[in-house]
Amino acid sequence: MKKHLLFALLVGSSTAFAQSFTPTRPIELVVHTGPGGGSDVLARAMVIMLEKEKLLPVRAQVANKPGGGGVVAAAYLAEKKGETHTIGIFTGVWLTNPLTSNEAKVSLKDLTPIARLLLEPAVIAVKADAPYKTLADFVNAAKQKPGELKQSGGSITSRDNVVRQQLQKATGTRWQFISFPGGGERIAALLGGHVNMMVIEPNEAGEHIRAGNMRVLAQVNETRLSAFPNVPTLKEAGFNVTPVPQVRGVVAPPGIPRENVAYWEGVFSKLSQTESWKKYVADNQFENAYQGAAELTKFYEEFTGQMRGILQEAGVKTVR
């Protein structure tokens, strides 16, 4: 027994004194969507960039752990306690799920924060032949016909609905929110004229605007995006709404050594400054929003508090 203890102490102290960590086997990069989902696409692009910029001495492999909108992937990382060669890509749903689902026992707070990488802005779009030229037009129309206008979007905990809840609260109006599981179906519902409005990623909207199918009324962002210099942000359009950011970043399993955290922070802070990353961010109209582990923990708190309030106002049952 004593021998074991001594051995553990020795091993423990040797890792504590080790100056740096270098991966020796392939890295497992866990994502919570199936192939083709948002985080999966980011992860695969990241693997390509990490390789191209020679930021990792080993290969990285994407591991899809879909299920429960992030719950399964978070639990998988939590199970890998102390594992130094596994990391995961998180999004905001990893924080919101535990708020609404009893089964979602693992939150981001139970994992080791590494870095925040991206913020994903959005725009509010209508069909090109819709009568609304500004967001105020839409809100006024909603005021005249309460509950009759419709918005297509994802689940009620998604950013789409959060924007709606905030706007409804700020203006005292009400319109329908119709959930569609796939992004394609949401766009199809708008283009087919079955709903009146949607919150959409700028890149997707861009092509439909260029083809003359869509019009953008406002940007869900603090500042104007370079691709939409003439479209006002929510605040500029006269709506006192603080956009809840759509975030993506990197987490690691709990209980990993400090130098392991430092290593990952280094890799991703370097990645966020590379040309390939900057081009990827610009191509997709994301926002380069690197934050290290310490700031990320603060971000969690703010985000969770903000979301809990919004969900409760929306009438969603919160369990935590």
Next chain:
Amino acid sequence: MEILSGLMQGFAVALQPMNLLWCFVGVVLGTVIGVMPGLGPPATIAMLLPLTFLMNPAAAMIMLAGIYYGAKYGGSTTSILLNVPGESASVATCIDGYQMARNGRAGAALGIAAIASFIAGTVGVLGLMLIAPPLARMSLAFSSPEYFALMALGLAMVVLLGGDSMVKALLATLVGLWLAGIGTDLFSQTSRFTFGRMELLSGIDFVVVAIGVFAIGEVLANMHERGGAPAIAVPKGLRNLLPTRQDLKDSRFAFANGSLVGFFIGVLPGAGSTIASFISYGIEKAVSRHPEKFGQGVVEGVAAPEGANNAETGGALIPMLTLGIPGSSTTAVLLAALVLWGFKPGPLFIPENPAMFWGLVASMYLGNVMLLVLNLPLVPVFAQVLRAPTYVLYPLVLGISVVGVYSTSSSLFDVWLLAGFGLGGYLMRKLDYPSAPLILGLVLGGAMERALRQSLMMSDGSLSILVARPVSAVMLSLALLILLVPLFGKFNAWRLKALK
């Protein structure tokens, strides 16, 4: 004329030796992953993405699309031979395909599946080439009420899929619908029937149920009934292994039915190839002169669903290429690939990248020919599998099933579920409950519920939205008509009796 010159340009791209080679690589890879249950096209394409950066985008697109439609060819193999549906779209193929194999006609079933795939695959590309943009616009008119009606039409097929007892078929459907309800509700974010298990939060994977009920249930039932019975007879000689002239003649309507149903349902972003294959199977049975033989191994019962799931590929590429709207997980990955290569998929993609589009179209014609030439000679090879004695074959089926399920989710929980559904499938066979209705309920249940609730949200709670819209009204009436088919039969029997 524009199409002709486009096609010429396309063949100029597709016939470049390197592109031809990549097309071949794609279809071979597709066939291989199609034959093996589990790893499907979306995962394969995602894994190959880093490699595509070393290729030019047209060649990469040609190869990835080859994987997509190539997998549809391979998917029927394990369904027919082992009753293991390799992917959701080949469940309908199991119903008659496996029975054909048990009757010693595995070769004919595999052959007809390859021929139906070729014809329908080609029809799908033709449609993609000729009517993509107008059809994409038309598909936008389709929304939740229409999807609900389509799913209702699919579900009505239950009365055609059931065995002798309608009550048992309907009960099995209800169980399927209940299984579809398990998971997180999209609209309220509450979990249903998850029993506190996070593995059930996103529902039960359809493949787990299908493989359990079909493959494992069948193995267990056979072991119970026949013990160490001899292997299934496989005729000798290549000629006896391929479809006969009569088979081809019998399948003529099925080829057309599968091609058209698959293509048009494929265009709809919210439908999918599983629904397409079941609906074309149902139509085939409804118009057949000998519907009572379906389920006992008729060649049309293989040709129609196999055709439908291949024609679906051409259809599904339409919203993706003309609108930038993905309708399935495979098209979502293809779309992501286009973005990664620096393209901007959307309404202007085809006009701005004609060489890419037409190259893809031309390569799909070539790819379908390659697949036919590749798959027909493989028929006798695959058919030999059935010569294996039961003590080899059954462990093989169980092994393939477990590996297939585990490789899609890497979750041991799913393997336990598989065992549970296997036992369920065994009991259903013992008690004479048909398994196809259960699968149909499970496939359609989720989408049908969502479409109904979306419709009611659109209409502020009024059911009239379902009949006020012409397309949905027509489809719902068709569904009603199909539901009445068994009653007509009963009435007729009663009338004949009364006349006597």
